[in-house]
Amino acid sequence: MIKTLMSLASPAGPRARLSILIFHRVLEQPDPLFPGEIDRATFDAICTWLKSWFHVLPLDEAMVRLKRGDLPARAAAITFDDGYADNEVIALPILQKHGLPATFYIATGYLNGGRMWNDSVIEAIRLCPNGTLDLNGTPAAALGQLDMGSIEARRTAIGAVLSATKYLEPGERQQWADALQERSQAVLPTALMMNSAQVKALRSAGMLIGAHTMNHPILARLSPAKAEAEIADGRDALEALLGEPVRHFAYPNGKPVQDYDAASVAIVKRLGFDSAVSTAWGAASAGTDLHQVPRFSPWDRSRGRFGLRLLKNLIAGPEARL
Template identity: 25%
Template sequence: MKARLRHIFHKYVAPKALVLMYHRVAEPESDVWEVAVSPDHFEQQLRVLKEEYKVVPVRELVERHNKGNIKRNSIGITFDDGYIDNFLVAKPLLEKYGLPATFFIASGNVGQPGEFWWDELEHLMLFSDSLPATVDMEVGGERIIFDLKEEAQLSNSLQQQHKAWKACEETPPTKRSQLFYKLWENLKPLPPAMQQAQMQQIRDWSGVAVAARADCRSMSRDQLQDLGRSELFDLGVHTVSHAALAFHPPLVQEKEILENKNFLQEIARNHVDLLTYPYGNYNHESMAVAGKAALKAAFTTEEKVIARSAHPYRLGRFQVKNLAAPEFRKQLQIWKYSI
């Protein structure tokens, strides 16, 4: 009976923490993965967190978890990837409210003029005015044959459908979005050099002149250095190429993680010893590499609270969507009592 009561206490009553996952603070033309929060909504969310919760550095939250000493109502804030709006928009707002955050950076894109491949692919496939009607190419070892028919030309109706589409929750509503999703699936597991070669093949097929959008860039090294030396912020590992780790052998995983860690450690104020798995994609080998790299914890994209029993290399996070304060407050309550 006592064992049963202890189980109930630790499951429902014992203190738990939430770790929030952000990517962008921006208003892009489309957001099929729901990773962007508008600056206005982000500030509203920060007010809620400041007034109603205890926002702590993620490294402190991890230390408390490892010691079995989680404080009730604790929340950690994380950002993935390293978009430029993290520096230009999120950083000033976090400083305004005095809230700490950890930025997990895919270092291969730092200071580069181009976009992340998935952003470029989304813009190219869903918003190009004109595309060839037919596709016949090999991507990721699979031959893809597709006929866009009348959707080769972008109509206003098509554009609106693409802006409203949420790829994590809805099936692709158009032929263009079906093609985009198929290409995304096939590109995601590839090694970075092959990924870029296949993207060039897609660019060549499209015939569209590629011009990287300024608001989709990553931070520069100087901006990242400014961020990493702030007492309020920390930097964390997110691999060099934003690799879907479980698709790669252990030596590739180790290279992606260690090179990323070493790059960030050169410019960070604190030890770089936390990891987030790109796409939430990992396996037991990824966890073993994290241990070998002396990382204290690794975060997934699984929506789980940080409880005492949580594995340090399998900690959960909750993706924050573009919610105003009332909806955000309700969502936090739902997350707080999830198991």
């Protein structure tokens, strides 16, 4: 039933629509702190569903065919953002098992032992050995004392800190994360992100590698010069690593206006990327700007609900863009 409705919503040819799914991590086991995060078993099930409903294409092929107007019915692509090590360790074998291609957008500043600022916040609170976390006298003093007394309290604390820091200037954001780590007295993991060999392994396995800046900043909050440096330097690092052009880009955070702006889009086009993806919901159509392509993944965990939400996204109105 779902497949039939998807065929009607996305027929082959000029009226086709392209569904692009976005993922970040695939965990070995469910995370008590974030039970909604995708784990191995859930991702394996999702891949089974996607293969039964869609023609899953490599993203570069999908973009060419979208522009040309000859996509197959129920076209889709799979993407991952940021460059987490579990993408290569856990997600890749599952993708290979199902014969599915995917694109991995890498924030190169965190390769080889780096850690994204938000993960520093999450792990500092997760691993804090104390019942409270006192932030008075730190850059995060406005949050006062955070309750660490339960998993629910820690989850609430993480949400509060991330909300307060997400749109700060990158240097100030890192100061908050560093202060949290120092006050928490936690030893944070250093292998959350991929190393260079893992990025190469993904490419050798036939997966596509895309750029995602160096340090995952909010591009709309940067000067044009700083934004261009982040985008270009991230791409150049990947090209040096892989020995080939990197033609596709993902905007960090990815919401139009809020996270990237017209200047960001102009930079991406000027740097010669073939496509750029956002996190605006929707499915791409013949009229989509290839440098503002929407993406969406349902949060449901049952086959029926996951499929129906994908169908709803597929038939939704024009995607949000600048």
